[in-house]
Amino acid sequence: MIRSGLTIILLCIGWAVSAQQDPVLMRINGKDVLRSEFEYIYNKNNALAGVEQKTLKEYVDLFVNFKLKVAAAEAAGMDTTRAFREELEGYRRQLAKSYLTDGAVSEFAARQVYDKMKANNRAGQVRVSHIFKYLPQTTTSGALRAVEARMDSIYTALQKGQADFDTCVRSFSDEKKSFWISWLQMPTEFEDVVFELQPGEVSCPFFTPQGAHIVKVLERKEILPFDEVKSEIVRRQTRRHGMDKGTEALVEKLKKEYKYTIDKVGMDELLSKDSTDKKLFVLDGKEYTGKMFAPFAAAHPWGVQRQLDGFVMKTVLDYEYSRLEQKYPEFCMLMQEYRDGMLLFEISNREIWERVPSDEAGLAAYFAEHRSDYHWKKPRYKGIVLHTTTKRIGKQVRKFLKSLPEEEWMNAIRLTFNAKTLQVQAEQGLFAFGDNAYVDKEIFKKGETEPMPSFPFTTLLGEKVKGPQSYKEVRGLLVGDYQNYLEERWIAQLRAAAKVEINQEVLKTVNNH
Known part of the structure; x- marks a missing residue:
């Protein structure tokens, strides 16, 4: 009983210390938000280039709005959809890569490979063409001797000048196209031959696990700087050896951290x-048995020792993967940020962004209520500018268009006056001073113009207006304003239904503790 009581006391002390180190800053609808989460988002956003910095008070309001929108998305079940869960898990896997390797060891190993490439004449890339015959693993000894004899015969003909290499590729090779290779990309047997050749040189026949080859080097490129090829070297090492050095080093560290111990009896059996x-x-206190190993072995048809090594590594890495949020606060913050960002996008898209473009009635009503906000400082000309081949055509077009709605003008010109021959060039729209020289001269009485070649007669139909007569004339600007209006209304609704508590004393300690 004394031991149990002491344990409870120690736990309580630990919780109290933890709470002091990272206290609750606010509670939104009963859900705690720690100071560390707010600080992370606040500092990250204020550090973004080109983004207006916010005061602490301003950002508190923005943060609460953000959290309320995320909560609305959760209430709508957006975080439970398969697409959401798959995208979030995909991001987690990508983010976890840097946590599941020893970066220093991995870079050191890649640097060793890079230096070795340069020292062994394997730096850069080589473009090759080859006479290649594919040989499956089940090839008989008789078939193998036949291919060997054929390749020797071709090589002899090439050496004596009795055959052209390109012609042999087209006639005999299972691979017709040339290709670039760099180190750790092809089988070792292939690279051992190719990187010793200079441009124009042809190899003797040789075998690789893929088949038989006669290779000609066409050209070479120098190696790129280490920083540009480091990731590719690590990737190719992993593909060739199953695990990069940095990951191997991390696994050994984790074995010690999680007290990995083998059972010799089970291993030997x-x-x-x-x-x-x-x-x-x-x-870490959990037993792993031969039954748990069996499915891994079935999926990886290797030798037993290699299967066992692979199973141990996978087990260690999987366990570490499951604990990343607990071990690394920055990983936890990044995951939370990405998750909440996804939910914010989805709920905002549903409530605002998808809705506005098709809400014609809402746009029209908002415009009618705020029409004065869209008046221009100077009048504009709303109408059409007509350039015609003759003066008579100009009069006819103008008279004809007066009887039609404005939205039909351009189509009417196309069908009535330009159906057989082009008699009219027209430009319809809303013109401010400086938009059209002919409007400037005729309507705003400024500037000079020259007649258009082939359409020397110009006439206008329209009127000066102080502001837009329809919401469609300012749709681009209106959509943004209407979205802001809907968002403000939505936030007010969320706020009215929410219970938000902010600890002002803790708020004073943000970035000051």
Whole structure:
């Protein structure tokens, strides 16, 4: 009882210390927000280039609005959809990569490979063409000897000048196109030959696990700087060896951290009999058995020792992957930020962005109520500018258009006056001073113009207006204003239904503790 009581006291002390280190800053609808989360978002957004910095008070309001929108998305079940969960998990896997390797070791190993490439004449890239015959793993010895004899015959003909290399590629090769290679990209047997050749040189026949080859080097490129090829070297090492050095080093560290211990009896039985039901090892107090190993082995048809090594590595990395949020606060913050950002986008899209463009009635009503906000400082000309081949055509077009709605003018000109021959060039719209020289001269009485070639007669139809007569004339500006209006109304609704509590004393300690 004394021990149990002491444990409870220690736990309470730990919780109190933790709360002091990262206290609750606010509570939104009963959900706590710690100071660290607010600080992370506040500092990150205020550090963004080109973004207006906000005071602490201003940002508190923005943060609460943000959290209320996220809560609305959660209430709508947007965080439970399959698409959402898959995208979030995909981001987590990508983010986790840098946490599941020892970056220093990985870079050191990549640097060693890079230096070795340069020292061994394997730097850069080589473009090759080859006479290639594919050989499956089940090839008989007789078929192998036949291919070998054929390749020797071709090579002899090439050496004596009795055959052209390109012609042999087209006639005999299973691979017709040339291609670029760099180190760690092709089988070692292939690279050993190719990187020793200079442009124009042809190799002797040789074999790789893929088949038989005669290779000609066409050209070479120098290696790029290390920083530009480091990631690719690591990727190719991983593909060739199953694990990069940085990951191997991390696994060894994690084994010590999680007190990895093997069970020799189970391990020995597995290695001798290829299977066991016994315990193989313990990781952070959890036992892993031969039954748990079996599905991994079935999916990886390697030798038993390699299967066992792979299973151990995967187990260690999977366990570490499951604990990233607990071990690394910055990882947890990034995941929370991405998750909330996805939800914010989805709920905003549904409530505002998708709705506005098709809400013609709403746009019209908003415009009618705020028409004076869209008046211009100077009048504009609303109408059409007509350039015609003759003066008579100009009069006819003008008279004809007066009987039609404005939205039909351009189509009427196309069908009535330009159906057979082009007699009219027209430009319809809303013109401010400086938009059209002919409008400037005739309507605003400023500037000079020259007649248009082939359409020397110009006439106008329209009127001066002080402001837009329809919301469609200012749609681009109106859509943004209407979105802001809807968002403000939406936030007011969320605020009215929410319970928001802010600890002002903790707020004073933001970035000051």
